[in-house]
Amino acid sequence: xxxxxxxxxVPSTQEVDLVIDESKKDVQKxxxxxxxxxxxxxxxxxxxxxxxxxxxxxxAITIGxxxxxxxxxxxxxxxxxxxxxxxxxDHDLDSFVISRIVAAVIKGxxxxxxxxxxxxxxxxxxxxxxxxxEHLGLAHAAVVISVEPEGDTATIRTxxxxxxxxxxxxxxxxxxxxxxxxxxxxxxxxxxxxKAAQKxxxxxxxxxxxLTEDDLLRWTIIEEVFLPPETEGAEIxxxxxxxxxxxxxxxxxxKGVSV
Amino acid sequence: xxEIFVVVEHRMGEVREITFEMLFKAHELCQGLSHTxxxxxxxxxxxxxxxxxxxxxxxxIAVEDEQLTDFDSDLAKxxxxxxxxxxxxxxxxxxxxxxxxxxxxxLSIETGFPLATDCxxxxxxxxHPHVMRQMYNGKLFSKVSFKKSECxxxxxxxxxxxxxxxxxxxxxxxxxxxxxxxxxxxxQFVEFVDEGAGEVDISKAELLxxxxxxxxxxxxxxxxxxxxxxxxxxxxxxxxxxxKKWLPKYHQVGxxxxxxxxxxxxxFGISGAFQHTAGLTGAGTVIAxxxxxxxxxxxxADYGVVDDLxxxxxxxxxxxxx
Numbered sequence: 001x002x003x004x005x006x007x008x009x010v011p012s013t014q015e016v017d018l019v020i021d022e023s024k025k026d027v028q029k030x031x032x033x034x035x036x037x038x039x040x041x042x043x044x045x046x047x048x049x050x051x052x053x054x055x056x057x058x059x060a061i062t063i064g065x066x067x068x069x070x071x072x073x074x075x076x077x078x079x080x081x082x083x084x085x086x087x088x089x090d091h092d093l094d095s096f097v098i099s100r101i102v103a104a105v106i107k108g109x110x111x112x113x114x115x116x117x118x119x120x121x122x123x124x125x126x127x128x129x130x131x132x133x134e135h136l137g138l139a140h141a142a143v144v145i146s147v148e149p150e151g152d153t154a155t156i157r158t159x160x161x162x163x164x165x166x167x168x169x170x171x172x173x174x175x176x177x178x179x180x181x182x183x184x185x186x187x188x189x190x191x192x193x194x195k196a197a198q199k200x201x202x203x204x205x206x207x208x209x210x211l212t213e214d215d216l217l218r219w220t221i222i223e224e225v226f227l228p229p230e231t232e233g234a235e236i237x238x239x240x241x242x243x244x245x246x247x248x249x250x251x252x253x254x255k256g257v258s259v
Numbered sequence: 260x261x262e263i264f265v266v267v268e269h270r271m272g273e274v275r276e277i278t279f280e281m282l283f284k285a286h287e288l289c290q291g292l293s294h295t296x297x298x299x300x301x302x303x304x305x306x307x308x309x310x311x312x313x314x315x316x317x318x319x320i321a322v323e324d325e326q327l328t329d330f331d332s333d334l335a336k337x338x339x340x341x342x343x344x345x346x347x348x349x350x351x352x353x354x355x356x357x358x359x360x361x362x363x364x365x366l367s368i369e370t371g372f373p374l375a376t377d378c379x380x381x382x383x384x385x386x387h388p389h390v391m392r393q394m395y396n397g398k399l400f401s402k403v404s405f406k407k408s409e410c411x412x413x414x415x416x417x418x419x420x421x422x423x424x425x426x427x428x429x430x431x432x433x434x435x436x437x438x439x440x441x442x443x444x445x446x447q448f449v450e451f452v453d454e455g456a457g458e459v460d461i462s463k464a465e466l467l468x469x470x471x472x473x474x475x476x477x478x479x480x481x482x483x484x485x486x487x488x489x490x491x492x493x494x495x496x497x498x499x500x501x502x503k504k505w506l507p508k509y510h511q512v513g514x515x516x517x518x519x520x521x522x523x524x525x526x527f528g529i530s531g532a533f534q535h536t537a538g539l540t541g542a543g544t545v546i547a548x549x550x551x552x553x554x555x556x557x558x559x560a561d562y563g564v565v566d567d568l569x570x571x572x573x574x575x576x577x578x579x580x581x
Contacts, residue, residue, distance in 0.1 A: 166450075181498070
């Protein structure tokens with residue numbers, strides 16, 4: 001089974017103070033540490049697990065600048081066979097434009113399955129994967145938590161709200177957006193990264209793809225970003241841990257819970 | 260006169276709460292715009308809830324067929340495309356749920372109408388829609404507009420708008436059969452499985468002591484479990500802890516886990532993504548401990564402690580005589 005996995009490099013923002021940049025449309029990124037999008041890490045692991053079971057090739061794709069090749073090398077180290085970076089040039093991207101561009105690249109490849117993450121950790125849109133499926137005319141499912149291929153179909157489980165899982169059968173070729181927790185992504189060592197440096201990593205330019213002006217026109221525009229007010233709502237309990245603990249216990253008892 | 264569509268989400272014969280939330284917001288928008296509110300039900304024959312929906316809309320278009328009893332994004336997309344292309348509604352609202360995530364982007368590409376997802380508010384300025392969204396898991400807010408279009412698609416975050424009913428509506432119900440020219444479904448529904456059952460039922464606990472990503476290591480779960488036991492509370496958690504298989508799914512609070520209603524909820528190292536906090540709307544008092552003062556959990560908590568969770572856990576244990 002040949003599998004294509006779409007991945008994205010995103011800034012890690014847990015416990016980081018975000019600062020809005022001059023354009024007021026994004027945050028300053030120069031001091032941020034970049035990582036593979038958490039959902040994509042599960043998607044690439046799932047692709048490698050399927051390949052280990054069924055054979056075939058895994059191709060990792062990203063769109064971005066040269067630094068974004070870091071996530072591709074990571075995918076190669078995890079077991080992907082080859083990687084493609086689509087050089088974004090000076091194109092302004094939103095989910096629609098990304099889906100159009102990536103579709104144009106994937107169209108020329110051989111595959112049975114395309115995997116993406118459910119969403120990206122930066123814009124939290126949850127759009128590119130299913131848009132991509134639609135451009136490519138693929139069957140699709142979102143928020144997938146298990147995949148068991150049987151011939152030209154797979155039994156998949158998708159996560160619904162309220163602890164309910166939906167089981168269904170999907171026909172290949174298909175695109176699945178992968179949810180966190182589907183597997184346990186393997187550790188990537190420095191040694192593994194070094195070995196993966198031998199593997200094929202190709203760069204294609206957006207301008208080589210024969211896309212029209214309309215294909216590259218954003219459908220959504222970020223007008224402005226702003227920071228939410230700090231700790232809005234919560235009454236802050238300050239002090240040393242001992243007095244904080246005392247106050248917490250007082251509140252719990254006040255609310256009618258005996259401890 | 261313009262129109263707003265709300266796509267009704269239902270499962271196993273029951274309307275999902277997000278539907279009522281969208282109908283409430285759509286009603287408000289319709290009042291401002293003098294638009295009519297149309298609810299779209301795609302479902303099995305004679306779904307009992309259609310009349311309930313009619314009390315919250317100017318009209319209901321119910322597309323009914325046996326094969327539509329369970330949601331299928333391919334069929335829903337094709338049916339909605341036909342309805343949208345015929346009626347040209349200004350806005351079409353869908354839930355930002357698992358099904359909405361599968362349907363809305365496909366519908367957007369299929370119709371060519373732009374989509375904004377996971378919206379927490381919808382504003383109309385000079386006749387154009389704008390949406391408010393969150394990025395970086397709630398650490399940044401954004402205001403987003405669309406390319407110019409006749410129709411716009413929006414998915415709405417669950418739990419943001421009240422599910423309240425506006426009195427005095429009795430919409431007309433228009434029943435339609437399934438279009439004859441639908442393509443063959445590429446996905447077959449097999450069954451629903453309830454993953455929620457387990458040794459403890461967190462939805463019935465009076466005191467929940469909850470852990471999140473900030474716990475860092477599997478071994479540390481035990482430290483907080485001890486505290487929960489000392490307090491007579493029940494241990495719960497947020498999604499990353501279940502993803503890492505450190506606790507079974509039935510401990511998880513949130514949209515894909517359980518909605519809880521304890522008198523007191525204490526969270527340790529939970530940042531507060533909406534998927535988590537949406538499960539807390541029924542909680543009495545929320546006390547959040549997190550070392551990041553900008554963590555979104557503080558926006559829903561009643562009390563907050565900005566400190567290292569292990570220090571607070573240690574101090575609490577000491578006070579309780581451990």
